[in-house]
Amino acid sequence: MEKNIVAAVLLAAALTVAEAAAARDIAVRPGPNAAEELAEALITAEPGDTVWLGIGRYELADGLTLDVDGVSIRGIGPDVSILSFTNQQGSGEGLLITSGRVVLDGFAVENPKGDGIKSKGSSEITFSNLRVEWTNGPDEKNGAYGIYPVSSKNVLIDGVTVRGASDAGIYVGQSERIVVRNSLAEFNVAGIEIENSFNADVHGNTTRHNTGGILVFDLPNLPQQGGRDIRVFDNDVLDNDTANFAPKGNTVAMVPKGMGIMVMANRNVHVFGNRLSGNATTHVLIAAYPQDYDDDNYMFVPRGVYVHDNEYGEGGGEPDGEVGQTIAKHSGTPVPDIVWDGVTRIPEWLTWVAPEDRIYVSEKPGTRFVNLKMLSQLILPWRTAPDTDLSNYAGSLPEPAPVELPQDSRS
Amino acid sequence: MTRHARLAAVAAGLGWLAAVAGAGAEGGHFPAILADQPPRLLSGFGFFDGPGIGKPAPGVVGYDLVTPLFSDFALKYRAVHVPEGQSARYHGTEAFDFPVGSALIKTFAFPADFRAPDRDIRLIETRVLLRQADGWQAYAYLWNEDGTEAELKLAGKRLALSFIDGNGAAVAFSYAVPSRNQCKSCHSLNGEVAPIGPTVRNLNRDFDHGDGRPRNQLTDWAERGLLAGLPAFDTVPKAADWRDETLAIDERARTWLDVNCAHCHRREGSASNSGLFLTADERSRTALGIGKRPVAAGRGAGDNEFDIVPGRPDQSILLARVESVEPGVMMPELGRSLADPAAVELLRQWILTLR
Numbered sequence: 092m093e094k095n096i097v098a099a100v101l102l103a104a105a106l107t108v109a110e111a112a113a114a115r116d117i118a119v120r121p122g123p124n125a126a127e128e129l130a131e132a133l134i135t136a137e138p139g140d141t142v143w144l145g146i147g148r149y150e151l152a153d154g155l156t157l158d159v160d161g162v163s164i165r166g167i168g169p170d171v172s173i174l175s176f177t178n179q180q181g182s183g184e185g186l187l188i189t190s191g192r193v194v195l196d197g198f199a200v201e202n203p204k205g206d207g208i209k210s211k212g213s214s215e216i217t218f219s220n221l222r223v224e225w226t227n228g229p230d231e232k233n234g235a236y237g238i239y240p241v242s243s244k245n246v247l248i249d250g251v252t253v254r255g256a257s258d259a260g261i262y263v264g265q266s267e268r269i270v271v272r273n274s275l276a277e278f279n280v281a282g283i284e285i286e287n288s289f290n291a292d293v294h295g296n297t298t299r300h301n302t303g304g305i306l307v308f309d310l311p312n313l314p315q316q317g318g319r320d321i322r323v324f325d326n327d328v329l330d331n332d333t334a335n336f337a338p339k340g341n342t343v344a345m346v347p348k349g350m351g352i353m354v355m356a357n358r359n360v361h362v363f364g365n366r367l368s369g370n371a372t373t374h375v376l377i378a379a380y381p382q383d384y385d386d387d388n389y390m391f392v393p394r395g396v397y398v399h400d401n402e403y404g405e406g407g408g409e410p411d412g413e414v415g416q417t418i419a420k421h422s423g424t425p426v427p428d429i430v431w432d433g434v435t436r437i438p439e440w441l442t443w444v445a446p447e448d449r450i451y452v453s454e455k456p457g458t459r460f461v462n463l464k465m466l467s468q469l470i471l472p473w474r475t476a477p478d479t480d481l482s483n484y485a486g487s488l489p490e491p492a493p494v495e496l497p498q499d500s501r502s
Numbered sequence: 503m504t505r506h507a508r509l510a511a512v513a514a515g516l517g518w519l520a521a522v523a524g525a526g527a528e529g530g531h532f533p534a535i536l537a538d539q540p541p542r543l544l545s546g547f548g549f550f551d552g553p554g555i556g557k558p559a560p561g562v563v564g565y566d567l568v569t570p571l572f573s574d575f576a577l578k579y580r581a582v583h584v585p586e587g588q589s590a591r592y593h594g595t596e597a598f599d600f601p602v603g604s605a606l607i608k609t610f611a612f613p614a615d616f617r618a619p620d621r622d623i624r625l626i627e628t629r630v631l632l633r634q635a636d637g638w639q640a641y642a643y644l645w646n647e648d649g650t651e652a653e654l655k656l657a658g659k660r661l662a663l664s665f666i667d668g669n670g671a672a673v674a675f676s677y678a679v680p681s682r683n684q685c686k687s688c689h690s691l692n693g694e695v696a697p698i699g700p701t702v703r704n705l706n707r708d709f710d711h712g713d714g715r716p717r718n719q720l721t722d723w724a725e726r727g728l729l730a731g732l733p734a735f736d737t738v739p740k741a742a743d744w745r746d747e748t749l750a751i752d753e754r755a756r757t758w759l760d761v762n763c764a765h766c767h768r769r770e771g772s773a774s775n776s777g778l779f780l781t782a783d784e785r786s787r788t789a790l791g792i793g794k795r796p797v798a799a800g801r802g803a804g805d806n807e808f809d810i811v812p813g814r815p816d817q818s819i820l821l822a823r824v825e826s827v828e829p830g831v832m833m834p835e836l837g838r839s840l841a842d843p844a845a846v847e848l849l850r851q852w853i854l855t856l857r
Contacts, residue, residue, distance in 0.1 A: 130657035156683035183835035205830035235800025241775045313777045340803030
């Protein structure tokens with residue numbers, strides 16, 4: 092037995108040495124040729140290599156791309172190693188990753204014309220200790236997303252800061268197995284958004300001074316939909332008080348100023364142990380997708396949402412926008428801490444909703460709650476008999492297992 | 503003179519097609535296509551005899567497309583090589599399946615004055631797609647000022663270019679030679695590099711090889727042995743020439759969208775996550791953008807709510823993005839710095855016809 096362990100240790104060590112021997116460190120210093128050197132370093136890198144950014148500002152006229160598996164891009168720190176896209180002339184994002192087993196760590200992306208850092212189709216991607224910022228503050232001309240993994244698997248976002256995104260600071264779309272933790276999103280329209288995604292843990296983050304703090308959305312007519320199995324816990328969702336500055340055509344343009352956590356459509360979403368305060372529309376909104384759509388495969392109402400053991404501070408005093416006004420008309424002001432639009436599919440309204448599809452709320456006595464009991468879409472309330480009795484929503488749902496990522500167990 | 507006829511004339515003027523005799527699958531040997539590393543200079547392939555692209559080598563065959571991708575009005579000279587004794591395999595909707603050792607060669611050039619497009623032509627870049635055993639490789643070569651030699655440019659490059667347009671107006675702009683990764687962004691099918699242009703629909707047109715006998719490219723390729731499996735000629739599909747006003751506007755617009763957008767905007771492409779799919783054979787109105795809300799358009803959406811609002815071009819995000827030249831808004835997001843007013847007008851008229 093002991094022999095086997097020794098053999099295993101030796102084998103592991105040998106593998107590590109083999110990989111280390113192949114891996115190269117490629118340093119690109121700031122300077123007049125840095126843009127081309129950096130673009131070329133990312134193209135010629137081989138699996139195992141690390142491309143290092145130094146201290147200083149890299150001025151980039153075009154987007155950068157990485158398409159090699161197993162490459163890391165590392166800087167000295169998000170305040171000192173800066174990829175500046177202030178004078179960007181082309182590409183839809185600052186940095187685009189299309190390969191897997193990639194680590195991005197210790198640098199900043201400033202003022203990209205479109206999105207900040209996007210990964211498309213990546214398997215195993217880590218965004219850690221990064222900053223994406225539009226330095227002019229909230230502006231509808233800012234790019235949409237700061238950190239933007241899409242159609243990706245095994246996504247780790249850890250210790251990033253995003254400011255000024257005209258859509259979502261941290262946006263995870265059509266992905267699966269996701270952890271977003273220890274990050275700061277402020278002065279964006281949405282702080283963190285998980286959209287059309289499976290198995291996400293969002294915890295230990297601070298979302299403040301956005302229009303909305305944390306959004307969990309599912310939208311129709313997309314290759315991946317039916318978002319499910321999401322845990323939002325132990326986050327600080329505070330003072331989301333920035334007026335919505337999204338271009339009108341975007342889905343997030345409907346989010347009212349002062350939204351704490353919003354769950355729209357999706358299945359099996361657990362919201363617990365968060366600290367919410369200073370969100371002037373409401374702290375938690377559970378809602379159906381409010382627009383018309385043409386998609387037989389889309390479930391527009393949230394199924395199985397469990398909200399429990401959160402702390403609620405002051406909030407709901409100034410409901411904003413069409414959504415805020417619609418809620419306040421039926422709930423009164425201040426709007427309760429937790430609002431469910433109550434939209435149910437008509438067959439279920441006539442009969443009953445299966446237990447695993449229901450909305451459950453378990454909070455301290457004194458927590459204010461309302462079910463607006465709308466039959467369909469937000470603009471068509473069936474009758475104004477809101478239900479504020481929390482005991483009607485007692486119960487719980489089994490919690491999804493923690494999301495475990497391969498890159499987490501290795502580090 | 504149509505644009506295509508002009509291109510043919512330009513090509514002829516350059517002596518582009520003088521070496522047609524002996525071309526085809528029966529000739530030419532270009533070992534650099536299969537080398538581990540691409541040659542530093544374009545001449546290292548041997549695709550052209552002599553300086554520039556003046557005279558294609560035996561085994562290199564010029565071709566053209568019915569409706570080309572818009573690239574800042576660049577003139578394009580296309581050529582293909584298929585190894586001796588082998589053929590590309592026919593496909594009804596995708597690019598033909600080229601055998602290992604094939605190459606697609608496309609040169610981008612600008613005349614000084616588009617009112618005389620066959621004079622004072624400056625070569626800018628030549629992009630090659632090389633079919634190796636493990637897939638396609640994409641490289642761009644940047645021409646020197648004299649147009650005598652082109653050098654490999656992995657990282658891409660921006661060039662300050664200018665020309666006089668067809669109306670006599672001076673146009674100055676920043677032309678982007680793509681990086682190797684940007685090549686793949688567009689030439690991506692299920693994550694692998696793939697050709698876009700040489701499909702049956704888009705190759706189905708006449709081409710003048712300089713002998714004054716224009717003939718259909720598909721039958722010509724089949725006769726040369728370049729192409730295998732071509733079905734009965736009258737059954738194969740044909741793309742609409744987007745500028746041919748005698749054709750139905752729906753066909754012209756759909757072909758334009760297919761060529762200019764669908765390399766990314768398809769289920770297997772780089773923009774699969776958008777849910778906006780613009781291939782010529784797409785049948786879902788929503789996937790085509792009609793009444794579809796954008797998902798990740800960001801400020802590209804502007805104040806508009808739908809990709810296409812039937813009858814309302816000015817409320818359609820798609821049109822605004824084709825019209826824009828602002829990075830982060832404009833579409834395609836790679837491959838152009840200028841807008842094409844004729845294409846914008848075509849799409850505007852098309853959206854007006856939609857119900």
